[in-house]
Amino acid sequence: MYQIIYMKADYEPWWQFEGWEEHIVSVEKFETEQQFLIAFNQLLAKFREKYEFEAYKNDRFYAFWSEEECEFCEACDEDSQIYHGIIILTPEVIST
Numbered sequence: 735m736y737q738i739i740y741m742k743a744d745y746e747p748w749w750q751f752e753g754w755e756e757h758i759v760s761v762e763k764f765e766t767e768q769q770f771l772i773a774f775n776q777l778l779a780k781f782r783e784k785y786e787f788e789a790y791k792n793d794r795f796y797a798f799w800s801e802e803e804c805e806f807c808e809a810c811d812e813d814s815q816i817y818h819g820i821i822i823l824t825p826e827v828i829s830t
Contacts, residue, residue, distance in 0.1 A: 735763055736764040736824055738762045738770070740777075741818075742757055742759050742817070743817060744807065744816055774820075781796075781820070785799055785800045797817045799816065803815070
């Protein structure tokens with residue numbers, strides 16, 4: 735099974751801080767690699783069109799953001815950048 739997890743948080747998805755699951759917006763599951771690749775490429779294209787910045791790590795984690803999308807952080811007493819994260823889970827990753 736293949737999964738695409740979309741999360742929205744004030745940190746990049748590869749950090750997966752404690753409680754990161756609370757920031758999940760959606761999870762899509764696919765039985766075949768072909769279905770997964772089609773959906774993944776469509777999501778990448780959509781995010782690349784919408785957000786001006788992109789970073790990735792280990793070909794499993796993708797972060798997208800634009801400078802104007804921030805939220806005030808009371809703990810740090812300043813604005814925090816909001817990231818739209820994509821996490822890719824493949825059969826190899828899920829089984830380890």
